[in-house]
Amino acid sequence: MRGVRWLLLKDLQILRRSPLQAVLLVAYPILIAVLVGFAISRGPEDPRVAFLNEVPQNTRIDVGGQELPKANVREQICERVECVFVHSREEARAKVESGDVLAALILPADLVDKINSLSTLTPGVPEVEVLVNEENAVKAELVDDRITSLLAQANLRIARRIGSEGSRYLGLIVDGGQFHVLGETIPILGLRASARILQAVLPALPRSLRPALEEVNEFASQARDNLDVAKPLIDRLAQPIEVDKVVVGGASPPLEIFAIAVAATLTLAFVVVLLVAGSLALEREENAFPRLTRGLVSGGGLLAEKVLLGIAVGLAVTLLMLFGMRIFVPLELGRVWLWLLAILFAGAALAAAGAALGAAAREVRAVSLLAFMVTLPIAFLSLVPSGAVSPAVFDAIRYLTALFPFKPGLEAITAALDAAGPGLGGPLLHLTILAVAYAAIARLALRRFATV
Amino acid sequence: MPPVEAKDVVKRFGSREALRGVSLKAAAGELVAVIGPNGAGKTTLLSILAGIAKPDEGQVNSDGGAVGWIPQQAALYRRLTVEENLLLFARLEGHPNPRASVEEMLGLTGLAERRGEIVARLSGGNQQRINIAIGLLSRPAVLLLDEPSVGLDPRQRARLWEFVSGLAGRGTTVIFSTHDIQEAERYGGRVLVLADGESLFDGSAGELREAVRREAPEDADRDFETAFVAYLRHRGH
Numbered sequence: 001m002r003g004v005r006w007l008l009l010k011d012l013q014i015l016r017r018s019p020l021q022a023v024l025l026v027a028y029p030i031l032i033a034v035l036v037g038f039a040i041s042r043g044p045e046d047p048r049v050a051f052l053n054e055v056p057q058n059t060r061i062d063v064g065g066q067e068l069p070k071a072n073v074r075e076q077i078c079e080r081v082e083c084v085f086v087h088s089r090e091e092a093r094a095k096v097e098s099g100d101v102l103a104a105l106i107l108p109a110d111l112v113d114k115i116n117s118l119s120t121l122t123p124g125v126p127e128v129e130v131l132v133n134e135e136n137a138v139k140a141e142l143v144d145d146r147i148t149s150l151l152a153q154a155n156l157r158i159a160r161r162i163g164s165e166g167s168r169y170l171g172l173i174v175d176g177g178q179f180h181v182l183g184e185t186i187p188i189l190g191l192r193a194s195a196r197i198l199q200a201v202l203p204a205l206p207r208s209l210r211p212a213l214e215e216v217n218e219f220a221s222q223a224r225d226n227l228d229v230a231k232p233l234i235d236r237l238a239q240p241i242e243v244d245k246v247v248v249g250g251a252s253p254p255l256e257i258f259a260i261a262v263a264a265t266l267t268l269a270f271v272v273v274l275l276v277a278g279s280l281a282l283e284r285e286e287n288a289f290p291r292l293t294r295g296l297v298s299g300g301g302l303l304a305e306k307v308l309l310g311i312a313v314g315l316a317v318t319l320l321m322l323f324g325m326r327i328f329v330p331l332e333l334g335r336v337w338l339w340l341l342a343i344l345f346a347g348a349a350l351a352a353a354g355a356a357l358g359a360a361a362r363e364v365r366a367v368s369l370l371a372f373m374v375t376l377p378i379a380f381l382s383l384v385p386s387g388a389v390s391p392a393v394f395d396a397i398r399y400l401t402a403l404f405p406f407k408p409g410l411e412a413i414t415a416a417l418d419a420a421g422p423g424l425g426g427p428l429l430h431l432t433i434l435a436v437a438y439a440a441i442a443r444l445a446l447r448r449f450a451t452v
Numbered sequence: 453m454p455p456v457e458a459k460d461v462v463k464r465f466g467s468r469e470a471l472r473g474v475s476l477k478a479a480a481g482e483l484v485a486v487i488g489p490n491g492a493g494k495t496t497l498l499s500i501l502a503g504i505a506k507p508d509e510g511q512v513n514s515d516g517g518a519v520g521w522i523p524q525q526a527a528l529y530r531r532l533t534v535e536e537n538l539l540l541f542a543r544l545e546g547h548p549n550p551r552a553s554v555e556e557m558l559g560l561t562g563l564a565e566r567r568g569e570i571v572a573r574l575s576g577g578n579q580q581r582i583n584i585a586i587g588l589l590s591r592p593a594v595l596l597l598d599e600p601s602v603g604l605d606p607r608q609r610a611r612l613w614e615f616v617s618g619l620a621g622r623g624t625t626v627i628f629s630t631h632d633i634q635e636a637e638r639y640g641g642r643v644l645v646l647a648d649g650e651s652l653f654d655g656s657a658g659e660l661r662e663a664v665r666r667e668a669p670e671d672a673d674r675d676f677e678t679a680f681v682a683y684l685r686h687r688g689h
Binding site: 291 | 543
């Protein structure tokens with residue numbers, strides 16, 4: 001172990017002598033922390049939409065004689081998109097055509113009248129007008145989604161009101177009551193009272209008339225019972241399907257915690273794998289490897305030194321990044337020892353993987369490229385969620401990513417950052433197995449390539 | 453027992469035989485040149501003597517003293533200074549007083565004034581001197597140099613050989629490989645000729661000239677290099 005200490009000191013001296021590398025090691029995590037933190041704290045940018053409201057002021061939506069609660073349409077729309085208020089259709093069109101806005105939403109003057117007509121005998125078709133500029137496909141889709149969502153919410157509120165009115169009419173038919181129309185009040189007897197009256201007069205009727213009247217009475221009873229059943233059906237028409245979300249597995253932390261875990265793991269993976277692989281390849285590029293392994297340091301000792309170097313630098317860089325993220329997102333400092341545990345295990349497994357790559361190559365440039373080409377796609381594949389691809393492809397991705405420490409490292413760091421994440425034990429065991437396996441591969445590769 | 457001895461060493465790389473029963477014995481303070489064309493097996497023989505590679509057949513013995521190995525390409529860290537390189541290897545060698553060993557080597561190589569310079573900024577000749585100094589840190593009884601003068605200008609070569617001859621004069625056995633026949637003739641007290649892994653000759657430079665005259669008389673009066681090439685051709689290489 002004496003040799004390991006001096007080699008570690010030597011590698012740190014070399015790092016210090018490479019200002020670009022040292023600056024990158026410090027600047028990279030800070031840059032990632034700032035970018036991710038900024039993105040998380042800002043949220044997605046709202047698309048700019050021109051908004052023209054032609055509906056006369058103080059017009060109220062009135063369905064079935066009842067006004068809907070006053071809804072500030074302007075506020076509801078403008079909290080989902082960045083509204084650019086315009087005063088005419090021409091202005092709205094011009095802004096869309098010039099690209100100043102992605103779309104224009106026009107509420108025509110007769111919109112409320114047509115909505116109010118929905119509960120009358122001559123219902124109209126309420127329409128809103130949307131002018132779209134689809135030069136940016138991503139934002140155009142975002143606008144479509146937001147407007148569709150807005151309309152769905154408006155439709156739901158109106159449908160509920162119409163459904164409620166339908167139920168009220170059915171109630172009148174079944175139970176009777178007062179019906180107000182054109183300023184007049186009309187009393188409605190209702191099926192229930194009709195049946196009761198028929199039942200009362202039935203014994204007084206001649207026997208020959210009773211069967212026919214009993215049939216009418218029977219119909220009134222059946223109609224009353226069936227219309228009672230129909231009322232909840234009408235109520236359900238407005239929203240026939242409700243979502244009953246049951247979480248059966250995959251407890252997940254908040255999105256911003258997951259984003260931080262991804263950024264931290266990505267930083268750790270790149271720093272550790274590139275540093276360890278490059279540092280080991282440097283021993284051979286400088287022709288020092290045979291000299292070292294001629295009794296000065298064992299192959300195992302050299303590997304241990306590189307793994308220690310990777311863990312030490314990875315730990316420092318990742319902690320720097322996480323503390324940088326705390327500026328934007330409150331991370332629990334009480335869990336710092338769990339952060340350390342996760343970073344240590346992930347760093348060890350990533351360092352062992354880097355050593356396996358470094359042991360197989362003779363040049364720093366070649367091994368750096370190789371490390372980059374392995375780490376980047378594995379990192380991307382590790383972020384593919386189930387259901388995003390076919391089950392067979394997902395299984396293949398799952399087995400492939402399980403062979404590299406990125407995914408268990410991500411799981412461990414996610415678990416360490418937030419209690420709502422997955423458990424820490426499984427990923428740590430997975431990382432331990434990978435660290436041992438990659439160290440064995442690196443040892444074999446060193447022996448295989450140690451020949452002059 | 454000689455400081456180092458190889459007996460009937462065979463080394464194979466796949467189906468190719470890099471060394472075919474090569475033997476070598478060197479006495480204390482002797483300077484042995486291993487010569488031959490490229491691919492003759494010189495580096496392989498030195499690697500086996502250094503313990504870096506293992507022979508497939510045959511034996512390598514030493515009297516227990518350390519064997520210093522100086523590879524053809526400088527085996528040191530170019531981003532460290534001269535002093536840092538020497539200090540690192542002195543520490544790795546387990547010297548009780550590594551700084552004193554570094555001072556000694558700096559004095560021996562004449563690089564004391566350049567101790568703080570980054571190795572990458574030094575000339576090839578000076579890098580080779582540090583390379584040798586690192587090899588000497590183990591205070592070896594036997595020093596193995598693999599083509600030590602490659603890439604050096606004539607002045608640097610002269611300084612290198614002056615330094616190496618001084619080591620031999622102090623009792624260190626020096627075995628060096630080269631494909632420069634004149635260098636072998638000038639500095640090698642003994643010459644071992646290898647070609648295609650086969651040992652063709654083992655004797656003094658004068659004896660090698662005699663052998664050339666005997667086996668390739670038509671070229672014997674020409675310069676030694678031409679005569680040597682004719683000798684190799686005559687021996688089927």
